[in-house]
Amino acid sequence: MNKHQRHQQWILLDQTGELSGWRRWQLRRALAQDQELQAWRNALPKLLAPSAAPSPPIPEATMNRLREAAQDALTTTGEAAIKESSAPGWSLTRYALATLALIACLGAGWMIRSVNPNTNVVSSGTFSLEGLEQAIFDDDSLNDDLASVEEILTLASLDRMDDLTTDELAQALLAWEGESL
């Protein structure tokens, strides 16, 4: 692109306000020295004139079609908004369920941990039946949940099978059960 073409492009950019100040100054200088460039610029208003004829009015059929589309779009948007607004409800339900599940897990964990330290079933080197019984009866919340106790005992026995045989554990459980009943 030669200098003349570049200046022509600057004229175009100047018309749309997209020419930088420094280049505008350079263009002014070029225009002052170049008559051909001046003629090119002076011809632009005529060439760039938009359509003189006004557009015809919008046909009623077109406007009706656009109104229908606009109404449809509003309805669709409204439905989407309702769906969106209901989405947090679902999320809340999910969060609530997840929170309940978490609380249940933590509760179960707490129950296990609350039994283990007292019984010393896992942490201690020897199994103490008296200690286990004491722990169970000390914890009122466990009295009504024999299934949980059974599970705890089974787990404890699995961890320390070498300390207590299955028969011994079963006898201990039966003895404890009969006493509690």
Place this chain on the structure above:
Amino acid sequence: MNDQELSEEKVMTCIAAYQQGSIQALEELVTLTRQPVYAYALRLTASPHGAEELFQETWLKAIRNLEQFRGGRFLSWLFRITHNLHIDLVRRHKDTVSLHAPAAGSEATLEACLADPKPGPEAQAAAADGVARIHSAVDQLPADQKMVFLMRTEGDLTFREIAATLNISINTALARMQYALTKLRRELAAEE
């Protein structure tokens, strides 16, 4: 078109009102953009019927995608839709012979090639008008130059906006405009 009538503020006000349920606000926006969009469509399709159809399709698509408009020059956004729809239309009908498509071996449309070489009284009167002569010369421009020229003249888009609309560089947009103007000047000088 008056810039003040279609200011960004006005556009956003109309869109907000429409999104609150006012169909009248949308009608106002359609009416405000009628002149530039129809004129652009008319120059692209070279047919009042085609222009009307393109205008309607442009606005139907605009309505469906109004939420995607993120501010800026609304007319530029509309012109992009018009441009893309026109390209789709041309592609769809590329295997069919169209009066508005470029004739084989020529940049002029088939309609222009088939036109009676002797202009009628109305055409003669129009030819006397400088604007009509320019429009006629613009119709003979290659499509890529014509697009840039029409966006600049009918839509008053900046070169940055034209470049974004046509997905080309600003230098390419400028070069196309420059070629178009040089050709138009030559055409008009030859006629005079």
